[in-house]
Amino acid sequence: MSPPAQTPLYPWHIENNAHMGTFGGYSMPLWYPAGARKEHLSVITSAGLFDTSHMSVIRLSGPGAFDLLQYCFSKDLWVAKGPDRTKLPPGKCAYGVFLDEHGGVLDDAIVYVLSPEQYLVVVNAGMGRIICEHLQRQQSGRHVTIADHTNHLAKLDLQGPQSARVLTRILDQPLVVLETFPYFSFKGSITDAPAAIQTVRLIDGTPILLSRTGYTGEFGFELFVPLAAVEGLWQDLLKPDGDPGVIPCGLAARDSLRAGAMLPLSHQDIGPWPFQNNPWRFALPWASDQKTFTKSFLGSAALVAAEVDSYTQAFVGFDLRKIDVTQARVLNAADQEMGTVLTCVTDMAIDRHGDRVYSIASPDKPAGFAPKGLCCGFVKLREPFKTGEIVVLADQRRRLNVMITDDIRPHRTARMPMERML
Amino acid sequence: MKELHELNLPEDVRYSQDHEWARRENGRMRIGIDDYAQDQLGEIVYVELPRTGEVFSKGAEFGTVESVKAVSELFMPVGGKVTAVNTALADSPELVNQSPYGEGWMLEVEVTDPADYDSLMTKADYLKQLKAEA
The missing domain is CATH 3.30.1360.120 (Probable tRNA modification gtpase trme; domain 1)
Known part of the structure; x- marks a missing residue:
């Protein structure tokens, strides 16, 4: 090493x-x-x-750059179709994934549009060379220069x-x-x-x-x-x-x-298994029917054809204790093994009060709210569970009851309008 | 991360290979984790301790200490019966970081075999082990 x-x-x-x-x-x-x-x-x-600065940055330039990303990246960079079709304009970015032909995740990425022929692609630490080589293998005659700028x-x-x-x-x-x-x-x-x-x-x-x-x-x-x-x-x-x-x-x-913000860690929450039935549907180019894709891309056929045998869902616990994910199993109420734990951390800004989870940023938090934190993360299950259902995370040392959820830390600020933040 | 020379390693305790300490006090033994362990673990957010009356042999797991990074086992530096646990850690686990040999103590035990203590490392021997690990 x-x-x-x-x-x-x-x-x-x-x-x-x-x-x-x-x-x-x-x-x-x-x-x-x-x-x-x-x-x-x-x-x-x-x-x-x-x-x-550990994250990798790849630069794509040339007349074939758009087309190569359309084929390899999961988001549709045609943001409007039909006779007035338009590309994602310069100054915009998009979050998506690079899949292999089996629909498994190579890495997730944000694509930045510098111009219709110039793009920056930010991928995870250590992934610059791997994704560069992947894009080069898929280039097949398109005029693109692909360079690792990390x-x-x-x-x-x-x-x-x-x-x-x-x-x-x-x-x-x-x-x-x-x-x-x-x-x-x-x-x-x-x-x-x-x-x-x-x-x-x-x-x-x-x-x-x-x-x-x-x-x-x-x-x-x-x-x-x-x-x-x-x-x-x-x-x-x-x-x-x-x-x-x-x-x-x-x-x-x-x-x-x-x-706590429900964002996946690449190679841990998403990885070499079909990218489906997870909380990150927004990374795929769903048509308005929410069943088909607006484009075909590398891995999309496999996603459509793949048999669904795993469901990634978020959970939130009842106190701050964590479990060792390398050994943890997910059990149902009858103690049957239902899956594995992908991420288990403590969001130290949240806690329960009554039947709700509040954050220190919640405008309606109870008086004197002093969160100790709640364990939270993602599990990969053989069968889907409903929001609010309780499962057990067990390692050799402890058993923790946690609740399947569709959101973890409330009142996040990422999408706040700019004028309120200046 | 503390450099070795920055570690607080008092002379009046003995150290185990697993980074616990033991100190003779009024015929009993106090037990906790040392400055190296608390520095490596980072912020301690939860401590799980046994009940008084429980008996553990030297080297047995007696609880866990949970930091933002991980859950780690605690091992008995000496064998014995638990006569007291530091209940303050339930609400203030950060005492282990702030005062690992003082307010952050964990157990008080009635030692089964006094020779257990003699087999633990002095500060000088412990520093040698840490240097070898580093």
Whole structure:
């Protein structure tokens, strides 16, 4: 095994006493001295900053780029069909998956449209080369240049309801940039911005790509920045006298935030089995009948033909205790084995009161609400269960009752209208 | 993560290979996890302890400690009968992080075999083990 890779911020993490761990082939901060609980809560109530430079970025350019993505990526990039058909326009992004011919997931991704012939594809840590090679194998005569840009740029995620106000401290002309900024859109570019994309610069003039996306379920942004600028930007954002303030957050908080927000972790919640009967239907190009697809793409025939033998569902527990997913089984009321546990973490911002789950961000939370956290995550089952049904998660040590659910952390802020966040 | 020289490793306790400590106190033995263990685990959010009266042999699992990262077993550094458990940890598990040898203690036991304590590591020996692991 080669030693883990490092992001440009690795020296900062070590200098600032981060607890490090290996993830996706990179040595990454799991938490900082503030602790994962405080980091998790600050993203829900204020703002947190993540080093996400371990993620891979692929650039596709050329007249065949659109067509190749249409064939390999699960979302339909024709956003309107018929005589007035239109492509997903520059400045928009889309979440989807890359499937193999059996309908299994190679990786999930966000595709950024820079221009009708230029796309950025952000995939998971360590997946840049693999997805590049996959796209090259599927290229078959299309005129596309496919390049792994992972080591040419850095990425930071600024997440939490104060994120836009934080950005006003570091952007040139922040109000012009932030004025209209829908969820899943982006502005700027770290290379020459195509004409259709509004430029975004830091106060010192450095061009960045700013995207209203994230992996926490909360309002926020992803920032793609030149390597040379990342450490300065990171420190500016974290300035102790910054108002609003931001704290650095590690992968532990990222994992608990995303699970509470019902987002899958690639290679754990989705993987080499057919991508169906899971909470992430929105990643597929459903027609209005919700039964057929608006396009055929690599893996789609297998999804249609595959026999359904597993159902991925979310659960939420009754206290904060977790189970060891490597050993855990799911049991029904009759103690029959029903499946396996994919993710089990504690969302430390939620708790039960009466028959409901509240978050510290819930406007209608009970007086004096002080959540201890609830365990939550995803199970893969042989049969579907109804929302509200109780199953048992068992490992060699404990048995936990948990409830099958269609949502976990309430009152998330990811889709809040921009004007309420400035 | 703490460097080895930053660890708080008092001289008045003995250490086990599994990173528990034991301290002689008024004819009984107090037990907890050490600074290295709490630092590695990160924020402790839940501690599961036995009831008083239960008897465990040296090395037996007596409970679990749950951090944001994982659920980890706790092993007896010495064998004996539990005479007291730290009930404060039920509401304040963070005491284990804040004061692993003080307010974050876990059990008090009546030791079965006093030789168990002598087989545990002194600070100097324990530091050697940590260096070897690192």
